[in-house]
Amino acid sequence: MKHPTTLFFTITLLAALTLTLAPAYAALTIQLNKETYSPGEFLTLTGSGAQPNTPVAIQVIDPTGEIRGVTQVMSDANGAFTATNFYKVPAAPTGTWTVKATAAGQTATDTFTIVVDTTPPTITSITLDKTIVKGGATITVTVEATDNIGVASVKADNVALTLAAGKWVGTVTAAQTEGVNTLTVVASDAAGNTDTKTATYRVDNTPPTIAHTPVTAATINTPITITATITDNVEVKSATLNYRTKGAADYTTIAMTAVGDTYTATIPATAVTREGVEYYIQAADTATNEYKTPTYTVTVAVATLKITPEHAPPGASASYSGTNFTPNKKYTLTVDWDGITVTLDSGTATAAGTISGTFKVPGLQSQVYTIVAKDEAGITATAKFGVEQVSTTELATKIDALSTQLTNVEKTLSTKMDTLQTAITKAITDAQTAITAAISSAQTDIKAAIATTQKAITDAIAASQKAVTDAVSAAQTALAESAKSVEDAVKAAQSDIKAAISSAQTALSGSISEVKSSVDKLTDTVNNINTGIATTSTFTLIVTALVVITLVIEIVILIRRR
Ligand SMILES: [Ca+2]
């Protein structure tokens, strides 16, 4: 027998070895998404603990042990897997069913039972937000329903409602057909059991009708009662009276009060001014159909006052009459003089709103006064009345005298105007004449100035011409003198030459031919001089003469050398 300590050690070692050598994977498990299923529902499961990326075979086994369905899925990299809607649950056999998963030799199971639900849901309430609507209007439907297992869906006229806070809510579109229409609501459970209930609503496309006799005339500052008979094929919801003082920008809207089909409202006195009043009636039914009457115009009668005669002296009697005052109301007839109100008469208007009476003309200063008739409702009318202190004849005479004076003033003014006009005309004519004379004088002066200038220019030109002529003449004289002196010089030279020749001829002992040649040359030159004197310029003659003298000197030198 081994030592207990040794045995314990051995067992511990074996356990450690076993743990070390066992696969590193957890146990295979599966989990169905529900514990019970109704017939027709599908099974879905999730699993884990398989080897990574390994096929997992799944079997569905009924309570008798018969395999009713198989499928296969792959585990993922973590060994997890899912089979979705892999088997449709039949109605039978009831009892405990098993789902078995097998992967790499490991198995796992889960169980479920089939519950056959034969109890339909119950619709407990249907609520419509409105039951009288226009055709095509939107109606919000709210349904409450229960079921032994659970309400799966609710539809209203085939429109699926949404579950919110325990109630099924949605909107449907009303039919177009006028009259009572039926809304069908169906609640279903998962097993397909249903409950159907209906609700009704009414379609009203017909607006209300308004029967009204328009008010066309009213008394100023007096309320106007407007009455109309308003009906609807279903239900009148509201009726309003809309009024404004004619010319006002906006209408005032007030609700009409109903007694049966008779609706009444009152336009207040403050709106009834002399401008007149405009109004219309509007009615709506529950389905929001509306009808509006045309706009009517009320003419407001304005109170009038007439006094006969129109003027009279103090103490005389005058009568008055007025219309359109507030019927049966008290009134007073007054006149205002320098801030003091004097009552002339008072009374009560008739049922027709007329007033009349007489008064004694008060002793007021002569002038035209405004007489005021005013009733308790504030309706007033005025008329002018003249209090006379002087007789009409006296007044007429004064007016005639004034008229004559005015005529005289008019005549005097007319005469003065004529005189003034004549004076103005003359002044204008005089001014024109003076201007013309001044222009003429200026023209003469200008002409004289031009003539003087022309003469001065002519004189200057003449003076210039004489100076030029004198200069030319002097030049000519000078030239003539020059020519004469040249001629004299030539003649003197000729004389000297002849004497020289004569002397030379006498002295000649040698080369006569040489001298003769020079003499011939000299002779030619002299001839040329004589020929050219007439045509050659003074300067050329002088030069030529010098040439001749030079030749003569040469000849003399030549002769003397001998
Ligand atoms: Ca049920």
Ligand SMILES: [Ca+2]
């Ligand atoms: Ca209607």
